[in-house]
Amino acid sequence: MLPRKVKETAEWKRDSGEFSVITVPAAIISLKTFARIQKDAEKILGAEGAAVLLYEAGKDAGKTWISRFHGEWELKGRDFITAAEEFYAELGWGKFSIDIEHHAICIENSFIARGYGKGEAKKPVCHFLCGYNASLITELINTPVDVEERKCMAKGDRYCEFFAVTP
Template sequence: MISSFLTKLLTARQASFTEEEIEIFDLNYAMQPMESLVDLQGIVKKPEAMKEFGRSMSSSFTGHLKKKFSLEEKNVASIWTSIFNISGFGKLEIVRMDGKGGVVEIKGNNFARIYKMKNGKQKQPVCHVISGIIEGVFENVTKRKVSCTERSCAARGDVSCIFEVK
């Protein structure tokens, strides 16, 4: 079933899917299997590089929204959450976001699920790219340098993935 947010984007002509491209809010996207991101992390073997990749993705998106549509930071965070939730990673909820940082929870995290399926139950959190994505969004919204740490990870057997931003 198609998400209501994606339906709204398509109806408002803010998203298009053609043979040549996928475009949302006038920004091009590439569709790839989630397993390919898990495999990339295995190839790169550097958590900070994966975090930087995630920061780059979210900074590109949030910067584009702010520039093209002159959106306020709170609206950027809301739209980003909706986009994240249709991206295939899982269901994201901003539990807390304030001047000091925040807490983000992802239920049904497909990255963590596939990572665990391919590599077994992990001792440490593995969602480095998502941590970077969250860092990038918080930095763009709050306009200050932050650090995001995954405190709970489904690849370790935890119920959901919980990220703390400071």
Template sequence: MSFRDRVVFDPEAGTYFDGAMRYIFIKPEAVMGIALALPEDQRGAVLAAMAESIHINGGKSAQSYQAAGADDGEALLAVIRETAPQLGWGRWSTTRDKDVLTVTVEGSPFAMGYGAADRPVCTPILGMLRAISPMVLGGPVDVAETTCTAMGAPRCTFVATLRPEKTA
């Protein structure tokens, strides 16, 4: 069942829920405006905090998708690819090559909401990928946004790489 089919709007309470998870509608420029309202030297910290918050809280959503049957990496990616555009997070494409997961995002609301930048700014997507990539790749990962439309790229690209096991 798609996200739009699962979400329940209660007009009396003014709430949207997908099961126990509450959602809100908010304009991307309002979210990204939090970073833009700060001096330039503080924006990186706010963007990093956004990534960490989504890593934690978006990870709870991913865990609920797993519990609902998306219990292998490809099934989870299919749910994420279906859900992301329904949430307004752009259209996600994924490819996996052994220990590397590459995600391309067309129409990132975060890049659009931030505007022109000299660094990647789609940290909410980065945080979500920090949450789901270990589930897909089977262990700890490093995730980076390698291209960003806020920097003039045609699309945003993220790469998650499984960390090599440390030997004693």
């Protein structure tokens, strides 16, 4: 069974240069580095192209991991949602509030918006999380959805807000 406590399972192997959390191999990168990669992708691929790339990457990551968490944490309904909110907060991805009734997710302090810089963008920038949230809502309501980010801290909103839309 996959554990879900990030702090308790963080494991450093300094001799081999490896790191893992919840038994999953991982690496730590700064928010600025992630934002830098995204900003360069926007220059090379255009804003639209970069948005699609990051959205699809997030959706794929979400599809793989959320169904594993759902299966292996052995939690259902509200208990699973609370565990997921705690898990992403521990990862430093932001403070998630999942409103499953309205197929909506709010994130305060999204790691992407924080890296990008508050009020730096004219449009929402959290494309990876947007795709990830599409997989999260898809798993929770058992119906395929896409997700749109309508509010974003990077464009000056207090938090980022994601809504499911019919694909």
